[in-house]
Amino acid sequence: MSELEILAAPRPAVDPRAFRNALGSFTTGVTIVTTRDAQGRDVGLTVNSFNSVSLEPPLVLWSLARNSASLEAFVEAEYFAVHILGAQQEQLSNRFAQRGIEKFAGVEVARGLGGVPLLPGCAARFECRTAYRHEGGDHEIFVGEVLSFEHFDQAPLVFQQGGYAVAVKKPRRAQPVATPESPEGSFSRNALIYLLGSAHAMLLSLLRPALQARALADDDYFVLNVLSLGEARTVAELDALMALAGRRVEARRLQSLVAAGWVLALPGARFRLSDTGVRTMVELAAVAKGVEEDALQQIDYSEAHLLKHLLKRVIRNTARDVPALWPAPAAPSSDG
Ligand SMILES: Cc1cc2nc3c(=O)[nH]c(=O)nc-3n(C[C@H](O)[C@H](O)[C@H](O)COP(=O)(O)O)c2cc1C
Known part of the structure; x- marks a missing residue:
């Protein structure tokens, strides 16, 4: 034809x-x-x-x-x-x-x-x-x-x-399926809470030498991170935020951060980062970026993008009764 x-x-x-x-x-x-x-x-x-x-x-x-x-x-x-x-x-x-x-x-x-x-x-x-x-x-x-x-x-x-x-390659070999007989595929090893907790612990362990070099404990780092968002906070506000992660913040901790020069005490019992604190958080952000790059080795751009996108969804799905100060990730966008 x-x-x-x-x-x-x-x-x-x-x-x-x-x-x-x-x-x-x-x-x-x-x-x-x-x-x-x-x-x-x-x-x-x-x-x-x-x-x-x-x-x-x-x-x-x-x-x-x-x-x-x-x-x-x-x-x-x-x-x-x-x-x-x-x-x-x-x-x-x-x-x-x-x-x-x-x-x-x-x-x-x-x-x-x-x-x-x-x-x-x-x-x-x-x-x-x-x-x-x-x-x-x-x-x-x-x-x-x-x-x-x-x-x-x-x-x-x-x-x-x-x-x-995004295109994510399927693994060549099938992943173990959770059965009671195979510990490798057991529920606990594949449980999201275990995987996220382990990933967080591993990343933090790589960051810890940089914290220790600055005489900062993990809890100090979390407080400084919240203060690096910019707003001055009271001890009670910081405590409410940290409670979500099972950590407590007491006045003593803030006083030691003030004494070390990372934090300034403001009128109204509020605290914010000092210039030294801001500089330190910028340095630590660079170290954290390096840790992230290490963690994402052999994971290509599309997979890393998808991983972050899915984690944001998990956070949004589980963010119930959290203090308003705890910023939930934005709703999905074309880049998110
Ligand atoms: C993902 C995507 C794929 C496209 N594929 C084609 C295609 O195969 N052939 C085509 O003629 N236009 C395709 N287009 C549309 C052209 O890119 C679009 O009409 C462009 O304005 C043409 O420019 P021009 O008129 O200056 O040539 C595609 C657009 C997008 C976003």
């Missing part, structure tokens, strides 16, 4: 929105495809119709909406480059999905084959020569022969059901 016959043939009505939603179940990566137009201007757009076609010869394809402002440039260009975006390149993806803006403003590009702009920071990049073009309904399908490519060690950005997503 020729293309004209296909177009002319009667077909069942398809609701475009429902069709798009169904297609959204197919999870994809996200790419930006770039080229250079006949006038030497850089052109590019966000594309998730990218796919591999053939290994020998190396071929890839993607499709471009016929109403795209970039159509003429891609039809005329000999070369194009496909950038598979990294998990942290959501903003770049959004920028290249807009029409009529200076997409390349402020982006430092390198030059590839045919002067095609090459974007930095992606997970992989393919430089291609257009091998074939096919009409595909309201899209034009470009098949490119890959002439060179680069692969960087980066977690990819993912798109699913109309939104960005």
Whole structure:
């Protein structure tokens, strides 16, 4: 059947929105495809119709909406480059999905084959020569022969059901299932309270040498952390906050922090961090960041993002009757 016959043939009505939603179940990566137009201007757009076609010869394809402002440039260009975006390149993806803006403003590009702009920071990049073009309904399908490519060690950005997503690899071997006979898979070892408590204890043990070097006990550190949020607090307020973690704060502790120069006593029996205290908390925040990086080794960006996102949800789900001063994480957002 020729293309004209296909177009002319009667077909069942398809609701475009429902069709798009169904297609959204197919999870994809996200790419930006770039080229250079006949006038030497850089052109590019966000594309998730990218796919591999053939290994020998190396071929890839993607499709471009016929109403795209970039159509003429891609039809005329000999070369194009496909950038598979990294998990942290959501903003770049959004920028290249807009029409009529200076997409390349402020982006430092390198030059590839045919002067095609090459974007930095992606997970992989393919430089291609257009091998074939096919009409595909309201899209034009470009098949490119890959002439060179680069692969960087980066977690990819993912798109699913109309939104960005994180991809987390399943473990190759099945995780132990909790049964009374297998202690490794026992409930207590997989219990959230045990896992979170252990993780907290391990992280704190890595931070403790930095605390001890400053003659700070764990409880001092928690008090200084609360005060580093900025507001002056009374002993009773600090005590109410710490009670949630099973710790108590007495006037004696505040007095020793004042004597050590970390904290200032204000009128109205309130306390806040001194300048030395602020400096120390900045130093400790840097140490804590290092501890976090250590803890997240071999956990890629998407997994770390998901871990934090889920922990925030656990905190929100369990935050009942907590003092108003204890800040609950914000409701989910696109980055959260
Ligand atoms: C995740 C994502 C994937 C997209 N995939 C495609 C695609 O495969 N083909 C296409 O033509 N447009 C796609 N778009 C839409 C274009 O990026 C968007 O229409 C852009 O404004 C086109 O720019 P232009 O008109 O300057 O070429 C996608 C957008 C997003 C956010």
